[in-house]
Amino acid sequence: EDQVTQSPEALRLQEGESSSLNCSYTVSGLRGLFWYRQDPGKGPEFLFTLYSAGEEKEKERLKATLTKKESFLHITAPKPEDSATYLCAVQGHTGTASKLTFGTGTRLQVTL
Amino acid sequence: EAQVTQNPRYLITVTGKKLTVTCSQNMNHEYMSWYRQDPGLGLRQIYYSMNVEVTDKGDVPEGYKVSRKEKRNFPLILESPSPNQTSLYFCASSLWRGGDTDTQYFGPGTRLTVL
Numbered sequence: 534e535d536q537v538t539q540s541p542e543a544l545r546l547q548e549g550e551s552s553s554l555n556c557s558y559t560v561s562g563l564r565g566l567f568w569y570r571q572d573p574g575k576g577p578e579f580l581f582t583l584y585s586a587g588e589e590k591e592k593e594r595l596k597a598t599l600t601k602k603e604s605f606l607h608i609t610a611p612k613p614e615d616s617a618t619y620l621c622a623v624q625g626h627t628g629t630a631s632k633l634t635f636g637t638g639t640r641l642q643v644t645l
Numbered sequence: 646e647a648q649v650t651q652n653p654r655y656l657i658t659v660t661g662k663k664l665t666v667t668c669s670q671n672m673n674h675e676y677m678s679w680y681r682q683d684p685g686l687g688l689r690q691i692y693y694s695m696n697v698e699v700t701d702k703g704d705v706p707e708g709y710k711v712s713r714k715e716k717r718n719f720p721l722i723l724e725s726p727s728p729n730q731t732s733l734y735f736c737a738s739s740l741w742r743g744g745d746t747d748t749q750y751f752g753p754g755t756r757l758t759v760l
Contacts, residue, residue, distance in 0.1 A: 537687075567748065576649075576735050576751035577688070620688070632703065633678075633749060635688040 535560045535625045539636035546611055546643050554606040554619055554639045562626030566604050567633065568597050569620040577620055580606075611643045647672045649752035651736050657758045658726055666721045666755050668736030675741035677719040678703070678749065679711065681732040688735065694719055695741055726759040733757075 538557045546552055558566065565584050569577035581590045583599040590597050594615065596607040606619055618638040625634070649670045658664055670677065678693040680703075690703030694713040708730055710722040719738075723730060734755045740747040 569751075574754065574756075576753045579748050579750060582748055622688075632690060632693075633688075637685060637687040 535623055535632075535634040537621055537623055537634055537636035539619075539621050539639050541639060542637070543640040544642070546608075546641070548612055548643055548645050549610045551607070551609045551611070553608070554641070556604040556606070556621030556636055557602060558604070558621070558623045559602075560623045560625035560634075564624040564626065566599055567622045567624070568604070568606055569622065571618045571620055571638070573618075580619075608641070611641075613643045613645060616641055616643045647750075649736055649738055649750055651734075651752040651755050653755060654753065655756050657760065659760050660727055661725050664723050664726060664757075666723075666734060666736075666757070668719045668721065668752060669717050670719075670736075670738040670750075671717065672738060672750070673716065674738035674750075675716070676747075676749075677713065677736065677738045679709070679719070679721050680735045680737065681705065682735060682754075683732050691721070691734075723757075726757075728759045731757060731759050 536559045540555045565582050567582050568580040571577045581597040586601045588599050594609050598605045618640045620638045622633040622635040652667045675696045679691040680688045682688045689705050691709050692711040694700045697713050700711050736752040737749040739749040
């Protein structure tokens with residue numbers, strides 16, 4: 534069974550204080566690892582898809598990296614508007630390819 | 646604008662009163678799915694559909710029904726809601742590429758309370 538564990542559960546940063554969020558996963562054949570951002574009361578907003586170990590993707594202050602066991606979401610010089618819950622999900626070969634298995638998220642708060 | 650829409654956004658109902666939550670997408674996606682999100686449990690898949698008239702169970706299908714009669718619509722039906730179905734529900738859609746889903750795009754959510 535595919536599993537995703539995200540850490541920390543919550544993270545409080547000051548504006549400009551860079552940090553990383555972790556997503557550890559076990560999956561039977563990785564088809565894709567996805568990062569989403571979710572604001573309170575809203576639907577998850579797609580950020581990145583990573584397909585193979587060593588792959589990296591960047592968008593503004595965010596950079597996602599992937600190894601065979603985990604993914605990191607690096608946040609450089611965060612701003613208050615980066616405050617949100619960040620979700621990681623994997624799509625594996627187990628069962629059908631239609632399934633996404635989500636972690637419970639990291640709740641990020643960026644203060645002035 | 647490409648989007649997934651859900652209605653209603655908020656619903657308070659009573660045990661046993663049948664309800665339907667609608668989901669519609671305008672991206673011509675083959676694949677659609679329903680998730681529920683509960684504190685500490687993350688997003689869990691309820692049902693999914695790979696195309697019109699093709700649906701299958703996800704991880705937590707008990708107490709739910711779905712139908713896919715048109716490509717753009719994928720309603721979620723609770724025939725006899727119970728309080729343990731109080732949750733935040735999301736519909737998602739994506740392309741279906743030869744056995745794989747592409748990136749899934751989510752609707753804004755429906756907050757359901759069953760008294």
